[in-house]
Amino acid sequence: MRAAIAAVFLVLLSLIPLGGLAQTSPPVAEASSAAEIVEENRAQIERPSRQTIGPVIAALAASGDPQAVTILSAWADRGLGIRKSDGAFVLLSTGQDGYALRSLDGADAGTAPRADITELRPNSGVRAVIATALVQFQLNDPDPARRADALTTIARDPAPELLDPLRASIEAETDPALRAQKDRLNRLLTLRFDPDSATRIAAIESFSGDLGLDLRAALNPLLATTRRAAPLGTTIEGNIARDLDPGSDLSETEAYDLLVAADLAPARLTTPELKAALAANIVDGAVAGIPLAELNTQSARNRAYTALEQAGTVPVAATDEEVTQIIAGHQFVETYSEPDSAVTTAAQDVLTGIEVKLAAMQVADLSLDALSLASIYFLAAIGLAITFGVMRVINMAHGEFIMMGAYTGYVVQLFIPNYTLSLIVALPLAFLVTFMAGVAMERLVIRHLYKRPLETLLATFGISIALQQLAKNIFGTQARPLTSPAWLDGALTFNDIVSISYIRVAIFVLAILFLLFFLWLMKRTRLGLEVRAVTQNPSMAASMGINPDRINMLTFGLGSGIAGIAGIAIGLFAQVTSEIGQAYIVQSFMTVVVGGVGNIWGTLAGALMIGTLQKGIEFLNPSNTLAAQTYMILFIILFIQFRPRGIIALKGRAAGD
């Protein structure tokens, strides 16, 4: 809206030097120097309004007086004032006490205390008009920064009359970056405002393959459409985008409303109107002879209205049948507001090309998002997968270990203010804390319940609610920040669409590290060998001199420790609350279940699948993340039907039961 108004006024503005001021009101008095113009239009300048100030500013800009730029900039920066003693305009600059003054022609005019000066405070709308007028001067300003500012102003509020000054300034531009920018801006303005259609098409086509947001912003107005209706058989003027078929492209109601708006059909009688009309014509407890008590169905009411219509009491209104008939007698089209069809076709082509590329970019961006979500799930689930895979124990308190890790990070930051250092301390500390907690839990509870997996599930759940409440009691219910170091701020940006924050990159790296660490641990170390032995056959392992109790304890500690580290990773981008673990625990379970038990690659595949799925569904239905989760869980339940043991399942007799 604002841009549109500005555009209208700028058009007016551009007319002034050419065609005079016949149409503008109030008229701008003829004057030659800037100071004179200001003086002549005193009333307007003292109380400027966006609607009417345009001609004055244009006259100033067109005056050719070098002082005009100074006056305009001063005005925009609240540096123009009126001396109360004699009512003269003065340029202000803050001095020792009060203002240092200069007259409009630049001569020193002494000083004045603040109280003696009325500052002019043009509102932001007026300032914007001034800024546009100033642009043509700024484009050639010796200061590159001001030239860049001017380009930004043009890009924000493009207008036809800026095209010529812009083109004129390109030749003289010395800064190559600015020159490229000017060139691009020139083409963007050309494709919209150049009078010659061939030039516009050339400009449009020169952008083929470009993805810039500014380009899309420039092309979209060219393709703006309006819906129009006309009786069948007549031709519709204008650049027609497409025919509309009532019923499929637009609803009957929309079609009819269009006809009513174009005065091609009488207004439809709405139900409330009908009701009001009937209520206004109640005679002796009946309407048109139909008793009130019978008017409790729509059909009876319609009958009553028709009777009133026939009696001439109420105006004739279109009934549903008539509406259908009238619609059938008309054609509906969408026309471009841009009259030149060659231009719209070229714009459409380029825009389609952009959309295809954009879709590819979005897929790439989505994949990055999915990958980062998958790394989070992987980190959260890997500990769970270890404990479940090795010990067949579902640890419902896993989420609370994640929480403990996150709170450890928070507490460390309370003592070590340097975020980098605190992170370096917090990672191993979180591992240690949750490792100890895991070992304690294994020794005190889980060890006694090995033969009863369901009861382990419930006992660990008991621990989970206790730990969660404990965290609430200690840290309160409000979220605690876990601040990432400055070097993790910002994002790795590939272009306008594809980008990923450094925190997520770090989490991805962390996930890879853990994958490698885990592979190394299981395949290359004595501990891994023993863990695998215990997984496959605990009693045989025991008879080989491996202590299964010790292995179970270490495994559980390890799984819990990784949960602690995952907690720090999650805490870096989410707020740390006592429920932080709960948010991830179901997804972690799903990851393990979908991936298959007892295989790190399965967990990885599960995390990838769940991450991709969640992002995919969110993309298809962006307004509703709750529905996305619902659908994902439904999908997983169905997935289990086809692969009950997960993506990577153990085969053979070992998988027995």
Add this chain to the structure above:
Amino acid sequence: MTQLLEVSGVSVTFDGFRAINNLSFNIGPAELRAIIGPNGAGKTTFMDIVTGKTRPDEGKVLWGDRLQSLLAMSEAQIARAGVGRKFQRPTVFEDQTVADNLMMALKAARGPLAVLFWSPKPADHARVAELATEVGLGDALGRKSGELSHGQKQWLEIGMLLAQEPKLLLVDEPAAGMTLAEREHTTRLLVDLAKTRAVVVVEHDMEFVRRLNCKVTVLHEGSVLAEGTLDHVTRNPQVIDVYLGRSER
């Protein structure tokens, strides 16, 4: 002679390991058969296939006069068709009484609704008592089966099998962990049973097999190596090589 069970060309692979390799095996309606073979010969997998626990990669398993394919049936359906199985370790429901265990196994409708509305008739109580007596648990009907000794559990399981009235009995190492007297009792029982139905016994113990005095099938690496009387197969040089040759005899 019509066959009760006809297994032909069955193969099954676990993770690349071929547990059963093109195995063919037949047994008649009233026949006692012993299956022997070294560890890993595929004896248990064979029973898993017949009872529906494991699906073979290829081959046919046909059952009864109507040559039904067992491969399309679930474990429960196969059991209802008349295949009973006794596991190596006694598996009885330890939380329930001997009578409950037997009553559950008693031949009757097996659907959830039928079972829900089923109540035992005097004849059923009598049959349970009779079976319990037969396996020497006549005075333990009210005891929880978890309280029974190992041997008694074996017997209870055999009693449950009898209650099912199967046409084919698959018995996995029945004599394991039994005393000499109990073994003899078992032998007699199996020989008796085989008069009215087919009985397949998987056994390691040669003495026990000799006492059964029946046709013997030797499995090796998932297929049949030899078949015939015990004396016949023990003379087979291949059998001696792969099985007996490695035993302490």
Add this chain to the structure above:
Amino acid sequence: MTRTYLSRNPSVLWFLLILSGFTLGVTLLSQAYGVAFLSTSFIKTLGMTLCLCLVALAMDLIWGYAGILSLGHMAFFALGGYMIGMWLMYARTEAIVITALSNEALPATAQEIQNGIAAQIFGVVGASELPPVWLFAHSLPLQLLLVVLVPGLLALIFGWLAFRSRVTGVYLSILTQAMTLALALYLFQNDSGLRGNNGLSGLQNIPGLDGVSQDRVSVWFLWASAFALGLGYLLVAWVVSGKFGSVIRAIRDDEARVRFLGYSVEGYKLFVFTLTAIIAAIAGALYYPQAGIINPAELAPIASIYLAVWVAIGGRGRLYGAVIGAAFVSLLSSWFTGGRAPSINLGFYTINWVDWWLILLGLSFVGVTLFAPKGIGGLVDLWQGLRTPDRKGADLGPGDGSLLEKEAKK
């Protein structure tokens, strides 16, 4: 038959006697029918507790007897509540809308009434049309049918999918939890057709009973709840007493062996799962009119886990255990969290039970699982002199037979 059944199960008779005594006692102490010793809100709490006992009974059947740790039964409970809540809310809103429209010049059309109701109920989520799921909400009999049908069908379909693919043990628990979460998240949406996280409210106002005070309604609901609990107890006791009970306990202990006996384990599980879902739904349909409000938070996975906690603390595998557990823990819980429990001053720290109750519950739950797997019901065994051998955590299933031989000799 009945005589032998009751004589074989004396606990059923005892239970029914105690329940009747309790109901009578509460009635005599109520404001509406007695000496006004108990407040109406407390009577509502008691009535709701009876409903919780009923759902605990269902949980005991599915978990304690059939060995399926379902973490989804509170979802069925809440679904039952939603189904009855739809009628309650619709009928009440209808009355309000008709009164409002009667002031207009013309008598209202059915469509206008419908629109009025829709606007009243769904204005809060920005919709003005009645969603299709409310198709039957105008009719009490149909909606009562849905109380049974919707959770029953959901359980049937979910159970069929889950049991068919032989998902068992903790896998199944996790899957049921996922189902619950999916349902809760779905209902949390505004366009789910059930008012999103606003839920259904004003359910304590029973349409057609405008002239009856809540004092009396609360007692009526207590009676209905007690009746349902008694009936449910009889039903479940009957289910578990015969061969069916034998089979489901056998499935709990060793389902593979049950298959080889010729029983289709999946069919039994599905039957029990669906039956218990329906019982849970009926309990929910009685609970929420007393609670007055239902929203999706009611079927968060945590609620179902609490249900398991009640049954475990009460003692699973015995029906009165589940009832005792549900009553004991839920009443205790409302006592502690209601701020009525006295704080304990340790000098350096004051234990405020509102904050510490969950910790106590969690830890005592761990304690019960570890040291008293039979729960409160185990006390009855002590009293009757039944001692069971300490199995060092091994369950009752077969497979560890040799371990148990020594016990048998005791």
